[in-house]
Amino acid sequence: MNDFIVAGTGLRVAATRLDAILYNNRKNRSMLDWNPHQYLKFTNERTQPSIDLAARIKLENPRSIIDIGCGPGNSTHVLRERWPNAKLVGLDSSANMIRKAKEDYPDMEWIIGDASNFTSDRTFDVVFSNAALQWMQNHDSLIPQLFSIAAPGGTLAVQVPANNESSLHKAVLSVSSKEKWSKFTSGCESLMNYQTAEYYYNLLAPISTKLDLWETIYYHVLASHTGLIEWYRETGMRIFLERLPDDASRKEFENEVLAECRRSYKIQKDGKVLYPFKRIFFVAYK
Numbered sequence: 001m002n003d004f005i006v007a008g009t010g011l012r013v014a015a016t017r018l019d020a021i022l023y024n025n026r027k028n029r030s031m032l033d034w035n036p037h038q039y040l041k042f043t044n045e046r047t048q049p050s051i052d053l054a055a056r057i058k059l060e061n062p063r064s065i066i067d068i069g070c071g072p073g074n075s076t077h078v079l080r081e082r083w084p085n086a087k088l089v090g091l092d093s094s095a096n097m098i099r100k101a102k103e104d105y106p107d108m109e110w111i112i113g114d115a116s117n118f119t120s121d122r123t124f125d126v127v128f129s130n131a132a133l134q135w136m137q138n139h140d141s142l143i144p145q146l147f148s149i150a151a152p153g154g155t156l157a158v159q160v161p162a163n164n165e166s167s168l169h170k171a172v173l174s175v176s177s178k179e180k181w182s183k184f185t186s187g188c189e190s191l192m193n194y195q196t197a198e199y200y201y202n203l204l205a206p207i208s209t210k211l212d213l214w215e216t217i218y219y220h221v222l223a224s225h226t227g228l229i230e231w232y233r234e235t236g237m238r239i240f241l242e243r244l245p246d247d248a249s250r251k252e253f254e255n256e257v258l259a260e261c262r263r264s265y266k267i268q269k270d271g272k273v274l275y276p277f278k279r280i281f282f283v284a285y286k
C-alpha cells in the first residue's frame with residue numbers, strides 16, 4: 001500500500017525505507033541538497049500561496065492527497081489543516097527537506113523520490129504541488145503524468161513561481177553572465193523552468209472537466225535589500241551559488257547581486273523594501 005517506484009533508482013520503495021532511498025539519491029544527485037532552515041526563514045511568505053491554492057480546490061472531503069515537492073512539510077501542513085481526515089503523503093527529492101518534514105510532522109507519510117519521472121500504483125483525490133514543479137523539466141509530459149495519478153473526480157492543483165522577470169532574477173542573470181562567473185554558472189539560467197498560464201491551459205483544458213487558472217503578485221515586505229539575497233539564496237539563486245568553487249566566491253557573487261538590487265528596488269517611506277513576486281496557479285479537475 002505504501003510502495004512507490006522511485007525513478008532513477010529502479011526501486012519500488014516503502015515510505016519507511018528512507019535510508020535505502022537516501023543512498024540511491026546520493027549516487028544520482030548532481031546538486032547540493034537544500035537547507036530547510038534557510039528556506040523556512042520566510043515561512044509565512046512561502047506558505048501563503050499553498051493556503052490560497054488549497055482554498056480554491058472545490059473538493060469537500062478528499063480521502064487521499066499527495067504533496068509533490070513538499071519541502072519541509074509546510075505546504076503539506078496546510079493541506080492537513082484544510083482536510084484533517086485525509087490521508088496525506090509528502091514526496092520530495094531532498095533528503096534534508098524530508099528529514100525536517102518528518103521531524104516537524106511525524107504523523108504524516110514522507111517519501112524521498114524524484115517526482116519528475118515517477119509512477120505510482122495509487123491514485124490521489126488531490127495531487128498538489130506548491131512552488132516545486134519549476135525545478136523539473138519537460139512540463140509537456142510532467143503535467144499530464146501528474147494529472148494521470150489524480151483519481152476520477154479528483155484534481156491536480158499547482159502553483160509555480162513566475163519570477164524570471166523580476167529585477168532580482170535579472171540581477172542574478174546579469175552577474176552570472178560576467179566572464180569570471182559564467183565559466184562556473186553557464187547553463188544555470190535554464191534550470192528553473194515554468195511556462196505561461198496559456199501554456200498550462202492548452203495542456204490541461206482538453207483532458208480536464210473544469211480548469212481554474214489565475215496569477216497573483218505577492219508584495220513581500222523586506223527589512224532591507226539584504227532580505228532579497230536571503231530570500232533568493234535558498235531558491236532561485238542556489239543553483240548558481242552551488243556551482244561556485246568556495247564560500248568566498250559565493251559571498252562575492254551575492255554582493256554583486258546585492259549591489260544591482262540596491263539600484264533596482266526602491267526603499268519605501270518606512271525604510272522597507274517591497275519585493276513583488278508573481279505566481280501562476282491552476283486547478284484541473286478530472
Ligand SMILES: C[S@@+](CC[C@H](N)C(=O)[O-])C[C@H]1O[C@@H](n2cnc3c(N)ncnc32)[C@H](O)[C@@H]1O
Nearest residue numbers: 069070071075092093094114115116130132135
Ligand atoms: C521551493 S521548495 C517548495 C516547498 C513547499 N512545497 C512549499 O510550498 O514551500 C521546492 C521543493 O521541490 C523539491 N524538488 C525539486 N525537484 C524535485 C523533484 N524532481 N522531485 C521531487 N521534489 C523536487 C525540492 O527538493 C524542494 O524541497
